[in-house]
Amino acid sequence: MSRYVVIGLGKFGSWVAKTLEALGHEVIAIDSDALLVDRHAEFVSRAVEGDGTDPVVLRGAGAAEADAAVVSMGENLAASILATVALRDLGIHSLYVKAAGDAEGRALNALGVTEVIVPEKEAGVRLAHRLGAQEVLDYQPLGSDSSIQEIAVPQAWVGQTLRELAPRVHHGVQVIGVRCALTESVQVPPDPDAPLKDSDSLVVAGADAALAKLAGH
């Protein structure tokens, strides 16, 4: 179990705090809005009302002993910067900070934070990749030139099994899972001896070029 401090309980901070607590960790959540603090009291280990940019508030809440901090102070860049600096002064070096956009992200990166998160950018780019790559239902980059994608079963593969097809040997891609359209369930790892159906889709990993070839574009 680790201890996390989450500053700011807007939507992003709230989901981070609730999910970390659900994963079995200790979460200290701080917000200046009493209503938001009350709403989170039952979901997190400790919900504290106060100014998350104030070192005294942070220290009093137990933030100095946190393994990592998430700063999610909405559109307020100045507050995000002050909280980040205060947390670093407390000795926390693992700092994840939400930014409103790329310009704000550059300012926060200049402070040396661990990672800047721009939720609207992350979700927007992911959706566009899912929509825009023909047949591809989902997209997850893996390094610079490979990814995990979900594609429809290539027409020529229907009725054959993964053992017969040997996608890794013949196409340089690995089939990680098979999603059944009827049950909406994903079989991971896939059964190598089950014939592929027209309605199935495949979760595959490989170089982008190999995946594009497979998806037929």
Next chain:
Amino acid sequence: MSRYVVIGLGKFGSWVAKTLEALGHEVIAIDSDALLVDRHAEFVSRAVEGDGTDPVVLRGAGAAEADAAVVSMGENLAASILATVALRDLGIHSLYVKAAGDAEGRALNALGVTEVIVPEKEAGVRLAHRLGAQEVLDYQPLGSDSSIQEIAVPQAWVGQTLRELAPRVHHGVQVIGVRCALTESVQVPPDPDAPLKDSDSLVVAGADAALAKLAGH
């Protein structure tokens, strides 16, 4: 090449539009804010100033011929609903709508949209999983009880090859890629005959329970 219409050029809509255009598609972007429309004129096929909830504006912009629509009208639920209904009336059935939160998402789902996206939730849950699962550097859900995660090489595996270890047979997981800490590159698919190093990390797919066992927690 497909044609997409994006209603609303705030941060989320802007990233969707720019990314789809960069992927080689035709994007019609509509917003009532002239400044936002001007800013996107050079990035998208067609940037239109107008009320994205108005069927006449949508038809005039060419939205009726779009393969899919993305509605990203900020926090304005009523506008999102009106635009969604207008697009459906134009015959577009592939509708992706941004929502401010879960309550708004339920209202939009009741309209029968293809998918509701809550960027702050998506990014928040992803960050929490990355932070909160020990040793796990990244996390991608696959269906309800399996996922793709990045984990450190288990100590007992160091010096052995994937062919010797046969993780699929012995642990029910598939190693998709190996990330080298020195070069920060990910090898996909991994070389089955390269001995694993202490400093490597593995991208693995499998049932959550099998992955948790592997990560030693």
